Structure formats: C-alpha cells, structure tokens
Amino acid sequence: MRWCPSSALHLLRTVRLRSCPRRGRNTLPLWIREIWAYMRLLVQSFYFNSLTDSDVVFDSFFEPLFYTVDYVTRWFGSLFVWLVVILVSSILVICYVILLPMVFKTYPTEWIAWHICYGHWNLVMIVFHYYKAITTSPGYPPTEKNDSPFVSVCKRCIVPKPARTHHCGICNRCILKMDHHCPWLNNCVGHLNHRYFFSFCVALTLGCVYCSISGRDLFLDAYNAIETIKHLDVVKPGVPVTGMGVLIGLLPPGQTNYQTPAPPYTFKDKMIHKSIIYMWVLTSTVAVALGALTTWHAVLITRGETSIERHINSRENKRLAKRGRVYRNPFNYGRLNNWKNFLGVEKRSHWLTRVLLPSGHTPPGDGLTWEVFPVKKDLIPV
Structure with missing residues (x-):
C-alpha cells in the first residue's frame, strides 16, 4: 500500500496549510491558489494507493468537468421551470382566445361537450402533477445514526446508502430510489415524486397529441393562407377567385376583380394564423419527443427498474453472462x-x-427497505 491520507478533505487542508507561511510573499489571488491546490489534489489522487483503478482515474480526471456541468444545470433549473410554464401558458391562451370561440360557433353540441370536458381534465392533470413533481421532495436517507439497513457508504456524503439510493451531484445529496435529475423540474426524480413526474409526462403527451390532431386542419388552412398572401399582393384583374382566396376573405365566390382592390389582410388575421401554426408545430414536436421519453419510462416501470438501475443491471447482466450465469433484477x-x-x-x-x-x-414503503x-x-x- 502506498502513501494514503485519511481523506481527500484532509489532503486539501494539508495543501492549504503548507502554503500558509508563504501567503505573505505570494502575490497570486486566493482563488487561483485554491484552484492550483485543487488541481494538485486531483493529480495526487491518481496514485494515492494501490487500489486505484480506471474508475478512480476517470472520476478524478473529469471531476472539474462534472462539477461545471452540475453547477450550470443547478443554476439554469429555475429558468427551465419558467420556460415550461411560459410555453404551456401560451398554448392555453391560443386555445381559449382563438380556438374555443371557433368551437362554439362551428361544432355540434356533443363535440363541444367532449372538447370542454377532455380539455379541462387534461389541463388539471398537467398542472397538478407538474406542481407536485417540482415541489415534492424526492426522498432522502436519514443523516443521523439509525438502524435502517444499508448496502454501501456514499463516498461524497460519507453516510450510509440504502438499497436503490444514489448520489445526485446537482442536488449534492443522496436520493432514495433515484431515477435521474430532471432540469425541467429543477428537482430530482426519486421515490416520493417519481409517480408525479411520470403522470405529468403522460398528461402533457396526451395534451400535445390532442392539440396536434384537433388543430391539423386549422394548421393547414393557416399555413396555406399565409403562403398565398406572400405571393399575392392584389387579386389579378379578371381572374375568378375560388378556393383559398375565398377562405382568407379576398373576394366572394365567383366574383372577379376588375377595379375593386382586395380587402386588406389585417394584422389580426396574420397573428391568428401564425398563432395556430405556432401551436401546432410546438405541440407536435413535444408530442414526439416527450412521447418517446414517456414510452421509455413506461418500459422501465414495467421492468421494475429506474434509469440508473437500467445501466447497472445491463452491466451486471453482461458480467454474469461471461460466467455462464443469468442475472435477475431483485426488484422486479x-x-x-x-x-x-x-x-x-x-x-x-x-x-x-x-x-x-x-x-x-x-x-x-419508506424507500429505505425493499423486498427482494x-x-x-x-x-x-x-
């Protein structure tokens, strides 16, 4: 066994103490000296004992990069939450201001009832589960001494870790049954809020699919109207106007334009058409992306594992397969x-x-003990 300090923290303090007598002569700023001491610690961690392996070298070498990513993700978390709120609110404004009046004017009574009931149920499910997902603690293991069983000790928190518990570098603490850290929630997805996260994903996917299917014809009409206006400043004299020209209000059906100019394409009409296009493109894109994510999480739930456990189980399955054995997920x-x-x-x-x-x-369950x-x-x- 080579030279080994009691802990990394002890080593960092030792490096700082050794530089104390020279502080009066050292003109470098304190933050530069601290970074230099930290880099020395990383280099020394490569060979601090004979148990060093590739994982230790990898973690030590990329520690500054991991720390930077975690810090940036933690800082942008609130912005991602506000972005979700703003995007969902913009779709709601378009639905209530533009689409709902159109539904009341053109749809039969049974379809009006369907759109109102389903739309508001979907909205309540989205708002409720998103609020609960971002405000509910994912669950943390106790820090004080207790009799709860544990399978290892966290090398960062230096506290016992129960089964299915993992450390989150962004939250900087251990999470019970951790699935992943979601920047769109600015929160970890763990034992206590995993269901809220998944239900929010399902509800938002259904809402986006609903808006995409219901607004398809409106999107095509709005897109064609804007494309027609781009290439048509006025209606050509003597040419009958039909089809899209009638739809966007250029002239009544069959009427030709000899001397009367086309009615103006107002700013309100343009904004209505662009709003419909924006709603359809956004909801269709989110439906595909979020739908794929939701499907993947549904597969993981069916298998009785989290995102982190998926990687662990795959690695264990390969390791035991080389020995001619079959790995079984103990929590399935x-x-x-x-x-x-x-x-x-x-x-x-x-x-x-x-x-x-x-x-x-x-x-x-309490997230501390699991039946195997x-x-x-x-x-x-x-």
Whole structure:
C-alpha cells in the first residue's frame, strides 16, 4: 500500500496549510491558489494507493468537468421551470382566445361537450402533477445514526446508502430510489415524486397529441393562407377567385376583380394564423419527443427498474453472462405488480381515484427497505 491520507478533505487542508507561511510573499489571488491546490489534489489522487483503478482515474480526471456541468444545470433549473410554464401558458391562451370561440360557433353540441370536458381534465392533470413533481421532495436517507439497513457508504456524503439510493451531484445529496435529475423540474426524480413526474409526462403527451390532431386542419388552412398572401399582393384583374382566396376573405365566390382592390389582410388575421401554426408545430414536436421519453419510462416501470438501475443491471447482466450465469433484477415483482406498486393501487377503485384523477397519495414503503425476489403473487390486492 502506498502513501494514503485519511481523506481527500484532509489532503486539501494539508495543501492549504503548507502554503500558509508563504501567503505573505505570494502575490497570486486566493482563488487561483485554491484552484492550483485543487488541481494538485486531483493529480495526487491518481496514485494515492494501490487500489486505484480506471474508475478512480476517470472520476478524478473529469471531476472539474462534472462539477461545471452540475453547477450550470443547478443554476439554469429555475429558468427551465419558467420556460415550461411560459410555453404551456401560451398554448392555453391560443386555445381559449382563438380556438374555443371557433368551437362554439362551428361544432355540434356533443363535440363541444367532449372538447370542454377532455380539455379541462387534461389541463388539471398537467398542472397538478407538474406542481407536485417540482415541489415534492424526492426522498432522502436519514443523516443521523439509525438502524435502517444499508448496502454501501456514499463516498461524497460519507453516510450510509440504502438499497436503490444514489448520489445526485446537482442536488449534492443522496436520493432514495433515484431515477435521474430532471432540469425541467429543477428537482430530482426519486421515490416520493417519481409517480408525479411520470403522470405529468403522460398528461402533457396526451395534451400535445390532442392539440396536434384537433388543430391539423386549422394548421393547414393557416399555413396555406399565409403562403398565398406572400405571393399575392392584389387579386389579378379578371381572374375568378375560388378556393383559398375565398377562405382568407379576398373576394366572394365567383366574383372577379376588375377595379375593386382586395380587402386588406389585417394584422389580426396574420397573428391568428401564425398563432395556430405556432401551436401546432410546438405541440407536435413535444408530442414526439416527450412521447418517446414517456414510452421509455413506461418500459422501465414495467421492468421494475429506474434509469440508473437500467445501466447497472445491463452491466451486471453482461458480467454474469461471461460466467455462464443469468442475472435477475431483485426488484422486479412482475409486470402488473410493478405498475400497482408504482401507482399505489391497492384496490380496484384506485385505478380511478389515484390514476385517472389527481391524487396526492404517497408511494408504498419508506424507500429505505425493499423486498427482494418476492413470491410471484399479487403483492398489492386488487
């Protein structure tokens, strides 16, 4: 065993103490000396003992880069949240100001009732789950001494880590059943708010698909109207106006323009058309991107694993496959049981009250202990 300090913190303090007698003669700013001491610590960490492996070298070498990314993500977290609020609010303004009056004028009563009921249910689900996802703590392991079982010790927090717990460099603390840190929530996705995050993704995807399908014809009309106006300053004399010319209000059907100029294409008309195009493009893009993310998380939930555990399980599966053995996820309770456990469904009525309607119930368990390799039966009764 080579020379080894008690801890990295002790080494950093030692480097600083050695430079204390020379501070009077050193003209470099304090922040430069601290960075230099930190870089020396990183270099020394490459060979501080005989247990050093490739993972230690990789972590030490890229530590400044990881720290910078974590710091930038932490700083921009609030901006991402406000961006989500602004984008969703802009779609709501277009729906209430432009689309809803059009629905009342042109749609039959049954379709008006459908759009109002579904649209407002979807809106409530989006707002409720997003608010809960950003305000609910993901769950943290206790820092004081307790009797809870743990599987390792966090090398950064220097506290015991229960099963399925991982350290978040952005939040700078350990998270129970950590899935990932979401910048759009400015919060970690963990044991206590994982369901809120997934339900928000599902609700927002459904809302974007709904707006994209419902507004497709309006988008095509608005796009064609703007393209027609770009190439048509006035209607050519003697040419009958039909089709899109009638739609955008240039002339009545069949009327020709000999001396009368076309009615002006007002600023209000232009903004209405551009707003419809903006809504359709934004909702269609988000529906595809967020739909793919939601589908991936649904697959992970079905398998009984998180995003982090997916990488860990894949690595373990490859490692055991080389030895001719098969790896089993110890937290996979079966497809249906995984969903029941994740959604907190304990009886049939909960599929309505806890899944299809907003619910603030907590997930089963405390996130500290987990049943491993359970018997194949319904863990949660239906």
